[in-house]
Amino acid sequence: xxxxxxxALALLAVALxxxxxxxxxxxxxxxDLPEAFVAAMDRGTRTEKGRPGPHHWTNRARYELAIExxxxxxxxxxxxxxxxxxxxxxxxxxxxxxxxQNLMVAGQARTRTVEATPGFELGEVKxxxxxxxxxxxxxxxQLRLATPLAPGGELELExxxxxxxxxxxxxxxxGHEGADxxxxxxxxxxxxxxxxxxxxxxxxxxxxxxxxxxxxDYDLAITVPQGYIVRATxxxxxxxxxxxxxxxxxxxxxxxxKEIVHVVDKDDLAAGNATAKAASGKLxxxxxxxxxxxxxxxxxxxxxxxxxxxxxxxxxGPGKDGTCEIHAVYEANAGDWxxxxxxxxxxxxFMSAHVYPYQWPHMTxxxxxxxxxxxxxxxxxxGGRRPEGVITHELIHMWFPMxxxxxxxxxxxxxxGFTSFWTTLxxxxxxxKSVGQARDVLQYGNTxxxxxxxxxxxxxxxxxxxxxxxxxxxxxAAILHQLRGLLGDEKFFAGFRRxxxxxAFKHPYPYDFFATMSDVAGVDLQDYFRTWFxxxxxxxxxxxxxxxxxxxxxxxxxDRARAIGRTVVEATFADGTTAREIVPATHxxxxxxxxxxxxxxxTAVKLDPDTVTLDCDRxxxxxxxxxxx
Numbered sequence: 001x002x003x004x005x006x007x008a009l010a011l012l013a014v015a016l017x018x019x020x021x022x023x024x025x026x027x028x029x030x031x032d033l034p035e036a037f038v039a040a041m042d043r044g045t046r047t048e049k050g051r052p053g054p055h056h057w058t059n060r061a062r063y064e065l066a067i068e069x070x071x072x073x074x075x076x077x078x079x080x081x082x083x084x085x086x087x088x089x090x091x092x093x094x095x096x097x098x099x100x101q102n103l104m105v106a107g108q109a110r111t112r113t114v115e116a117t118p119g120f121e122l123g124e125v126k127x128x129x130x131x132x133x134x135x136x137x138x139x140x141x142q143l144r145l146a147t148p149l150a151p152g153g154e155l156e157l158e159x160x161x162x163x164x165x166x167x168x169x170x171x172x173x174x175g176h177e178g179a180d181x182x183x184x185x186x187x188x189x190x191x192x193x194x195x196x197x198x199x200x201x202x203x204x205x206x207x208x209x210x211x212x213x214x215x216x217d218y219d220l221a222i223t224v225p226q227g228y229i230v231r232a233t234x235x236x237x238x239x240x241x242x243x244x245x246x247x248x249x250x251x252x253x254x255x256x257x258k259e260i261v262h263v264v265d266k267d268d269l270a271a272g273n274a275t276a277k278a279a280s281g282k283l284x285x286x287x288x289x290x291x292x293x294x295x296x297x298x299x300x301x302x303x304x305x306x307x308x309x310x311x312x313x314x315x316x317g318p319g320k321d322g323t324c325e326i327h328a329v330y331e332a333n334a335g336d337w338x339x340x341x342x343x344x345x346x347x348x349x350f351m352s353a354h355v356y357p358y359q360w361p362h363m364t365x366x367x368x369x370x371x372x373x374x375x376x377x378x379x380x381x382x383g384g385r386r387p388e389g390v391i392t393h394e395l396i397h398m399w400f401p402m403x404x405x406x407x408x409x410x411x412x413x414x415x416x417g418f419t420s421f422w423t424t425l426x427x428x429x430x431x432x433k434s435v436g437q438a439r440d441v442l443q444y445g446n447t448x449x450x451x452x453x454x455x456x457x458x459x460x461x462x463x464x465x466x467x468x469x470x471x472x473x474x475x476x477a478a479i480l481h482q483l484r485g486l487l488g489d490e491k492f493f494a495g496f497r498r499x500x501x502x503x504a505f506k507h508p509y510p511y512d513f514f515a516t517m518s519d520v521a522g523v524d525l526q527d528y529f530r531t532w533f534x535x536x537x538x539x540x541x542x543x544x545x546x547x548x549x550x551x552x553x554x555x556x557x558x559d560r561a562r563a564i565g566r567t568v569v570e571a572t573f574a575d576g577t578t579a580r581e582i583v584p585a586t587h588x589x590x591x592x593x594x595x596x597x598x599x600x601x602x603t604a605v606k607l608d609p610d611t612v613t614l615d616c617d618r619x620x621x622x623x624x625x626x627x628x629x
Contacts, residue, residue, distance in 0.1 A: 050515030100186030112207030123160030234289030335385025417476025485612030
């Protein structure tokens, strides 16, 4: 900014203060950090600048999961070997596991309507090779240890289990469509997170609130009838055992081309050649995944299968691009899913270039089961015949929360809001139209104007359905658009990139994000984050009056609500030229009115001309000569 512009703003601030008497305002309280978070900073696992501290740690796990699915009866039986690795400085007298499938048990407390099933049917449970008595409590299992697990120690569990897979539409985020298509989510016992702030974080699974998971390595063995295509988190380890020679040859070409290859097409399905064949009539598909927070499985006998390659910017280091495979499986009548691999490729490439390189070897988009979408590492489940927007959104979850492992239950906005914001940018890049920001901001304003505001900093299971969607998706996305406008692109995106890099494969709390953005911007943003994430305060700047004389236009701007933010005032003149002035947020901390002057006679005046401000009533934001006000 030029020295002349700075001087003009200083004079404007003085003039504004002189024009309106000081009035008392309700100001944002400071953000009080939880005691446990302050203690973590004192221990050196987190810092005041939002970065992991020198003593930061995360615990780890390893899973060997072997299951068999009978599609005809929807019956899954499994055996799991789970190893917990204690990298914390604490001796652990107990372990907590999630049994998410128990959401389906009759009588469970939940925020979603389901069709009850028996949930997990646990068989033998072993801890350290010894059979123990296991009594689940709701969707959790607590295992008290005979000897605490020491820092640096490892402990292996084995659990036999079975469950009936719910029908599509009767359970959130997974299910089956007859005997043709299955999608398995929350399908195995999983360790809860023990983190550096709160210790064990093992909230009950109720439906709205999703998941909080540690990073782990997985080996999967999925046995199904031949003819069923299986896609899963991880890399297929035994392609010659389960794929036809044609499919293997098609996949081999992907490494050298970005063309979309049909791995399994309609002719293959018609001829019964979707997979290899076995004398037993069954095939076991084996997958391996490193450093992911969960695993999911797609199983379908009516699926077409496409594959292509995405270029991942800087994946091998600065200036050294890498690649990943892009897969799409869908039914022949699924509409625009024929372009699913193309949509997925664009999303992976866009996010890798703008946020952080995609870290895993493949990405698979699966059609069916649910009306919206759901994300798992390297896997997404999406419904609908026009899937571009849903595919984009679900794939961006590979960054939030699959890469940056936040707690989706307690802070849903930290993954859904971030993902919604980046979905808008990615879709605009795909279409070449910069319309998403204005749409998101206007939708926010319309919701708030209609009385639909909600606080973001709440546990996801404490909302009703409508408020949850707004507080977790729409509102935080709009807050980020406004923050981008406030900071400018350079600082805003630098802050996001640092946040992703610092917290990749770790567990950031909201306070880490707040501190990161403040540190990168060089501005204390505490008031901003307190106002927009912790409160349900309205912002309403309005044009009180406009006086347009021959040589000067005087605009009186009024602040009619509680939230405080800067105001951009734009005047348009008869020759089509425009001029802008900014009423800084600091002025509104002590005043309710501001008078702004422009040289010359304006023909129109508008507040927030770029549609960035979260103004809840835009009916009072514009004036035109001859229309009065």
